[in-house]
Amino acid sequence: MNNSPYFLKPASVQSVMLRVLAALIPGIAVYVWFFGAAILVQIGLASAAALVAEAIMLKLRGKPLALFLTDGSALVTAWLIALTFPSIAPWWLTVLGTLIAIVVAKHLYGGLGQNPFNPAMVAFALMIVAYPQLMSQWPAVGATEFATQLDAIFGFRHLDAMAMATPLDALRTALHTAEAKATVAGVLGENAAVGNIGGKGWEWIGAGYLLGGVWLVQQRIITWHMPVAFLATLFAVAGLFSLIDNAQFAGPLFHVFTGGAMLGAFFIVTDPVSGATTPKGKLIFAAGVALLTWVIRTFGAYPDGIAFAVLLMNIAVPLIDMYTQPAVFGHKNGEHS
Amino acid sequence: MISAILVMALGAIVLGAALGYAAVKFRVEGDPLVEKIDAILPQTQCGQCGFPGCKPYAEAIAKGEAEINQCPPGGEEGIRKLADLLGREVKELSAEHGIEKPKAVAFIDEQICIGCTLCIQACPVDAIIGAAKQMHTIVADQCTGCELCLPPCPVNCISMEPLPESVETWKWKYPVFAIKPATKEVA
Amino acid sequence: MSMLHRLFNFHGGVKPAYNKEASTQQPIAVSPAPTFLVIPLHQSIGGTPRPLVQAGDKVLKGQRIGEADGNVSSAVHASTSGTVTAVEMRLMPHTSGLPALCVVIEPDGRDEWITRTPFDYRNATPTQTRDYLRDAGVVGLGGAVFPSHLKLNPGKSGKLDTLVINGAECEPFITCDDVLMRERAEATVKGIAIMREMLAAGRVLVGIEDNKPEAIAAMEKAVAGEKDMAVIVVPTRYPAGGAKQLIRVLTGIEVPHGKRSTDYGVQCFNVGTAYAIYEAIALGQPLVSRIVTVAGNVEKARNYEVLFGTPMADLIALCDAKPDTDRLIMGGPMMGVRMPADSVPVVKATNCVLVGSPILFPPPPPEMPCIRCGECAKACPADLQPFELYWFSRAKIFGKAQEYNLFDCIECGCCAYVCPSHIPLVDYYRFAKSEIWAREKEKEAADEARVRYEFRLFREEREKEEKAARLAAKTAAGREKAAAALASVDQPTTTPEEDAKKALIAAALERAKAQKADAAPQNTEQLTSEQQAEIAAIEARRAEIREMAKPHLPPDN
């Protein structure tokens, strides 16, 4: 029989994970509105792949299936993969990514709670390195016809007609490949998909994630530290550099509202397992991710840098945690017993 | 895919090299190693390791003349600590030197003791009190349980008594995992 | 006299269901003396008192039956008059289910007190007063049972800023302090006044959680006449009644683990202790009973004044435990300890006998891996990172656990209470702590053994040297003598004294020989072949060791 405490708060890993999923819904809804229902197919694909992979791995590792399969952690990984991959990516890309996330990044490292790297980000990083083309073909805004998208996903049709680069990608390509003539204003202004802030459609999806994220903070599932540190740092660096040269560096609002920034701020950086845990550590971790994200976005070879930034910071987590241990009760005045 | 693997592999190699370098660079070398080893040995002074006491064994380990798995009273835990200290592999306790036993203290049956002082001479920590032809007795608090007093006793009046657990010495057990049984019916 | 007082906050904490109403409906009742009292000698922190009685002795109520063993210890008394039937090992109210020495008393039904004389502490030295309290068996009744006389010492400065009186009682179900304050506020405040005098404390703050309005009202009335004594209402949040947490809430001072709170100008006592001090000093009554809450899975939850040594079974019989009862817990649901049987006695630490059932305290859902969500860290009132402690304790990396301040953990259970993975975190800390303690004891023993071993080697060496010196002296003397003999040939070769000496030596040698024969192994005849083989093996090993020992030992004699 157990020892004290004899009663527990009704909380469970499952309820935490389910609420994280719920918080993604506003963002997903906006996504569907702007880019069509393909994303739902991707979410379905990723979820199914994740659950199957999870079940097989649990079985192999001799863990209780029902308990772990229903904890919802695989679904969170799956949804994040679906949301970070292009929604018109071929089906096998999503499935392969999910398998890598669950089998390699999660279970080979010891399963729930043990993985040092964010599984969804491992999948994203590997896939973008392996299939850079496929990973950068995003649906154009308004190209929402479901049948076309389905064809794209299941490989019956070329997607050139409907695909286009994300604003971030377009910006990077233009600034890096074209001669010095290209400017931020020029590129973003020319680009058909660009809205006034983060690229047409993108800023609204970002707002959806923001809404869900704020709810998560209110639910005390995540703390404010990471999202605030992430967004503030990204805003600050981007702001600083665009002040220096607004022709070469995109502005802060663009950075914060485009690509995976909002999703990253509230759902990716905040992954508790692979992130820092102390309050100060969380600030440092998220700020580090933001900084690296900006650097990779601006100078790197890949369109969005969140995945690499998160993985790089994951490596530093034990160190960050070690050096940011909060002062223990009674030790606050620098005293140590 | 290949390039991905290459990148990862490269990363692993770089990190490994860095860690290896750090391990060599920041290795804590310090006060006399013998002292440190001796501090880990249980000081039972029983000689089971094949040396006439813990200190000589510590010296032998420090010189690399003895393995770290020869001390039965120190047990697994002791071996692990030695391995940590010396950066060696953890090994199983070598069977030829004995097995790990729960700590016991010697007890002299005072009805039988003839006061021969042989056990007093054998005790490495002077934990036996007595004089010639006087009954001897063992100071349980100071007895290390080395059993060296057992063989010399001509009348076999010394026995090893395991220390009973009391409310004061009782220890909380390692929590057990209840995952398996609880989910059997659902799995 | 509730004044505006600045309250401080402590980090973390939880708000479990309090369940305090059931046991506060009725006033305190006196539980009848049982057929047998089993009074453990060890009821407080510190040394186990030495028994002063033996089977057959007649004892009076309040008679000392166990004498404090040293100063860090506290006396134990007969809780009613009767006959000692045994002084023996009995099951203790301790999770281990192990026995310890107890005095068993058969009450005579007369409940006859010793002569009670109030103690005139004003005309006694502080040391005398403290000794008196030690011998009256007064210990902290909040659950920690630390001997109170040790805490009633203002320390070097001779005075104290603040005396904190703990009436917060934050654990669910427990209401013994609540009803004490409601019904015995006057006496409690008198006890507080005595403590304040002993500590030369400037102000007194009585902290009570805001879920006890009746107690607050009663105490406010009682302190009204006292100078610089105030009842401070604190927000209800577990563990606001932890001594450190309450000190923090009332004064803003954080007393670190392992430090004396008097060094920070504060001291904290439970209200129950204050009442016990009043009884001991003003009425001359040693501590023989306390108020115990009986709650949980019972029909009639209530507070009882219970004689120490009363079996818990007798107590819950008064309250009608429901049929699905599956355990008894001493203390509350957050920190209480499960009892090995219902026959264990009520002791000084028993503030509550909580009756459990699978419905009231369901078995925890299956344990999942830690997801590092940080909930536990948010709830920890000691500002620890419980999941790190868990990780190290689980992996038995005790050194690291200590580095992460394992011993600052007060085992309040907040972390385990909130953990979504249902990890029995506190069990891991208790495990790690007791392992570390055991190791420290082992280490101490090993260090002592090393010193003794080294001393022995040194002694053997010294003896050998002395022997050699004696031998050398002897030979030198012999040579001299020979020279002298040569010089005076006419002298007889031996003097009469020398002859006598020789005879003596010869006699001694004879004796020694005889002794040697006496002491020669007597069990070497008629041995079985196995025994002989064993002896041979042992001899071989010893020879081997002796061989190996040679370079390390001085040359053998």
Ligand code: SF4
């Ligand atoms: S075997 Fe005995 S003598 Fe050798 S190190 Fe261990 S305790 Fe010391």
Ligand code: SF4
């Ligand atoms: S509350 Fe439980 S799951 Fe969360 S970090 Fe703490 S121990 Fe881990």
Ligand code: SF4
């Ligand atoms: S039991 Fe210890 S670690 Fe857990 S919340 Fe309480 S003080 Fe913190």
